Amino acid sequence: MSGSESHLSVNDDRSVSRREPGGGLAVALWATLRRDLTLLMRRRSEVLNPLVFFALVITLFPIGISPDPQLLATIAPGLLWVAALLAALLSLDSLFRGDYDDGSLEQLLLTPQSLPMLVMAKVAVHWLLTGLPLALMAPVLGIMLSLPAGSYLILALSLALGTASLSLIGAIGAALTVGLSRGGVLLSLLVLPLYIPVLIFGAGAVQAAILGDGAMAHLAILGALLALALMLAPWAIAASLRISING
Amino acid sequence: MSLSLQARKLACERDDRWLFEDLDLDIQAGEIVRIEGPNGSGKTTLLKILSGQLADYQGELFWNGIPMRDARQAFLESLLYLGHAPGVKGALTPLENLTWYQALAGERDNEAARLAALESVGLVGFEDVPAGQLSAGQQRRVALARLELTPRPLWVLDEPFTAIDRDGVAALEERLIVHARAGGCVLVTTHHELRNTDKLRRVHLGRGGQPHVGF
Numbered sequence: 001m002s003g004s005e006s007h008l009s010v011n012d013d014r015s016v017s018r019r020e021p022g023g024g025l026a027v028a029l030w031a032t033l034r035r036d037l038t039l040l041m042r043r044r045s046e047v048l049n050p051l052v053f054f055a056l057v058i059t060l061f062p063i064g065i066s067p068d069p070q071l072l073a074t075i076a077p078g079l080l081w082v083a084a085l086l087a088a089l090l091s092l093d094s095l096f097r098g099d100y101d102d103g104s105l106e107q108l109l110l111t112p113q114s115l116p117m118l119v120m121a122k123v124a125v126h127w128l129l130t131g132l133p134l135a136l137m138a139p140v141l142g143i144m145l146s147l148p149a150g151s152y153l154i155l156a157l158s159l160a161l162g163t164a165s166l167s168l169i170g171a172i173g174a175a176l177t178v179g180l181s182r183g184g185v186l187l188s189l190l191v192l193p194l195y196i197p198v199l200i201f202g203a204g205a206v207q208a209a210i211l212g213d214g215a216m217a218h219l220a221i222l223g224a225l226l227a228l229a230l231m232l233a234p235w236a237i238a239a240s241l242r243i244s245i246n247g
Numbered sequence: 248m249s250l251s252l253q254a255r256k257l258a259c260e261r262d263d264r265w266l267f268e269d270l271d272l273d274i275q276a277g278e279i280v281r282i283e284g285p286n287g288s289g290k291t292t293l294l295k296i297l298s299g300q301l302a303d304y305q306g307e308l309f310w311n312g313i314p315m316r317d318a319r320q321a322f323l324e325s326l327l328y329l330g331h332a333p334g335v336k337g338a339l340t341p342l343e344n345l346t347w348y349q350a351l352a353g354e355r356d357n358e359a360a361r362l363a364a365l366e367s368v369g370l371v372g373f374e375d376v377p378a379g380q381l382s383a384g385q386q387r388r389v390a391l392a393r394l395e396l397t398p399r400p401l402w403v404l405d406e407p408f409t410a411i412d413r414d415g416v417a418a419l420e421e422r423l424i425v426h427a428r429a430g431g432c433v434l435v436t437t438h439h440e441l442r443n444t445d446k447l448r449r450v451h452l453g454r455g456g457q458p459h460v461g462f
Contacts, residue, residue, distance in 0.1 A: 024354075031356075032347065039338050102336060103333060106328070110326065111351040111352070
């Protein structure tokens with residue numbers, strides 16, 4: 001096995017001379033994105049669960065309350081936003097669970113790559129397969145609640161922006177509770193208070209669009225919340241994962 | 248090749264019980280260190296501490312003479328850790344699993360290297376079968392393929408022989424010795440007796456007692 005000898009000498013150079021992190025990190029990020037997308041596409045039920053939940057809740061409301069279009073239009077913005085928020089929450093628990101159970105999470109923590117960036121790839125996949133479909137589905141369900149025309153675009157936009165923040169904030173909770181066997185309830189308790197600002201401004205944007213006020217102020221605040229989450233959440237998620245693995 | 252992992256006065260407590268106290272270890276290039284002890288004696292915990300995963304311990308760790316806190320990046324670039332759980336996704340094929348590990352190690356996408364690594368662990372013909380349909384031993388072999396795929400000087404292996412058949416055990420044993428002779432360094436826990444090893448050191452963890460370090 002003279003081959004391994006040469007392997008090691010190559011490897012020795014590498015451990016002595018620190019590589020530029022840029023190229024390696026981009027490769028690792030892309031591979032993590034692709035891996036998680038492939039995994040979720042092979043277990044479609046996990047992707048469909050939150051969407052089905054969202055659709056079911058919204059269809060049941062006109063039946064449960066009243067088919068009166070005026071009443072429904074009043075509660076539609078809040079209703080759509082609450083249902084989407086709960087649907088996103090529902091899918092959070094599995095964000096790191098699978099990796100924790102099969103040992104991949106240990107490996108993720110032991111890579112020389114930047115952990116905050118790698119978890120961002122995982123959160124991005126969560127948003128692409130949960131938040132984005134929810135945002136695209138919401139206008140269709142809005143018709144069922146006789147949401148006034150003209151607010152559909154704002155609804156989809158506010159949800160797309162808002163669910164990205166929800167994924168980021170929720171991932172902190174998911175990372176903190178991944179070591180617990182039944183972390184579901186604790187996760188909701190941890191994360192819900194932080195979801196409230198997003199909910200207020202998200203539903204507010206749609207309400208403003210219905211009333212004819214500009215929704216831009218609300219959307220701008222949603223964007224600011226997202227920027228804040230993008231800045232702080234990666235480090236919080238990475239630190240939370242380290243704490244969970246330590247326990 | 249400069250390569251040394253040192254532990255000074257390492258101690259770890261779990262559930263009001265000292266797993267080990269005053270553990271001094273000095274691991275140099277070319278050595279195989281086998282950590283032994285009964286179930287629950289803290290072998291896995293020690294490996295996790297030595298691979299920088301647990302911060303909940305007393306004592307100090309040095310990588311090439313530099314405190315672990317400052318040398319973490321260089322340490323991680325030299326480490327290959329295989330844990331109790333193989334870290335293999337059942338829904339992905341062995342090739343896809345290795346693609347991720349190759350990228351995590353910071354290496355370019357190289358299918359030939361992945362195929363060669365799978366061949367070295369005897370998984371030819373199983374490249375495109377979802378790992379969930381493979382046997383436990385074969386899944387372990389997928390994880391072991393990383394030893395060839397991403398060459399690193401320091402191997403930390405937690406029970407690598409689990410579920411591996413007799414020929415596989417012999418081949419892996421041989422591989423560990425070759426790695427050590429080439430200047431690498433292996434830290435391993437196993438209940439399996441390692442034979443034919445000239446530079447084998449043992450660390451025996453008892454129940455709460457002083458660890459015994461010797462050749």
